[in-house]
Amino acid sequence: MSETSKTTESMELMAAPSIEQLVEEQGWGLIPGASLDKNGQGFIVKNTEELLPEITGSLINFHFTRSNWNQESGELDCYSRDGKTGTVTATGEMRPCAGCPFLKDGCKLRSVLTVMPDDAYLPIRLFLPTASTFRAKGVLQTMLARFGPKMHLKRVRIGSKTEQKGPNKYAVIAITPIEGEADAESVSRAFYVLQLLKNRTEHAQEFIETDAHDDADTDTVSGHDAA
Numbered sequence: 001m002s003e004t005s006k007t008t009e010s011m012e013l014m015a016a017p018s019i020e021q022l023v024e025e026q027g028w029g030l031i032p033g034a035s036l037d038k039n040g041q042g043f044i045v046k047n048t049e050e051l052l053p054e055i056t057g058s059l060i061n062f063h064f065t066r067s068n069w070n071q072e073s074g075e076l077d078c079y080s081r082d083g084k085t086g087t088v089t090a091t092g093e094m095r096p097c098a099g100c101p102f103l104k105d106g107c108k109l110r111s112v113l114t115v116m117p118d119d120a121y122l123p124i125r126l127f128l129p130t131a132s133t134f135r136a137k138g139v140l141q142t143m144l145a146r147f148g149p150k151m152h153l154k155r156v157r158i159g160s161k162t163e164q165k166g167p168n169k170y171a172v173i174a175i176t177p178i179e180g181e182a183d184a185e186s187v188s189r190a191f192y193v194l195q196l197l198k199n200r201t202e203h204a205q206e207f208i209e210t211d212a213h214d215d216a217d218t219d220t221v222s223g224h225d226a227a
Helices: 005-014 019-031 101-105 128-151 184-198 202-216
Strands: 033-036 043-045 055-069 076-080 085-088 092-097 108-117 126-128 153-164 168-181
Touching: 005 092, 019 076, 019 168, 019 184, 076 153, 092 202, 108 128, 108 184, 126 128, 128 153, 128 168
Parallel strands: 033 126
Antiparallel strands: 033 043, 055 076, 055 108, 055 153, 076 085, 085 092, 108 126, 153 168
16 A cells, blocks of 8 residues: 555544534434533533533524423423423323413423534533523523624623522523624534434434433422522
């Protein structure tokens, strides 16, 4: 084998996999997920338990979720990926969340916020409990009204803090717009990755396995959800 052939082969071995390959191999597991630290110290990265005190970057996507966990078995009874239509785990039946009997059992509206961090190659998903869901929604609505579609290029600082409601002390997300614009190429890549993931045939089950697991978390030190 010539030196040129050896060099070419070596370069091929070192070549990084494409985004398409990564999505095909890892599915939704490709994008890191993080939940609020209950003490308001930032976010805990899923699987690694790494603490991120804050994240600076741009807001890519926000969607509601709902889930109802059986208090006796600990199993997931029903899950909704948009907060409007749920799927009953045992039967696969799909039904509107409005008027669903699971609402009386503690099924709560939550959300997933996808962020493209500065200087990162892939976005990160933040799993938000009830109180933080409404905080994030309010910030997004304000930014959308001010910047329109260009809001995705506006940088923000995302952290968390604790607040008191009655006897409960709970963590809540804090989003603050900051100076400068996000890297347009990185923002486009984040949208592209999300679209590839949503197009996968395994999309629904993978989405439930990653999102619903974190929906079981609470946002208070005492183990109860903040309303």
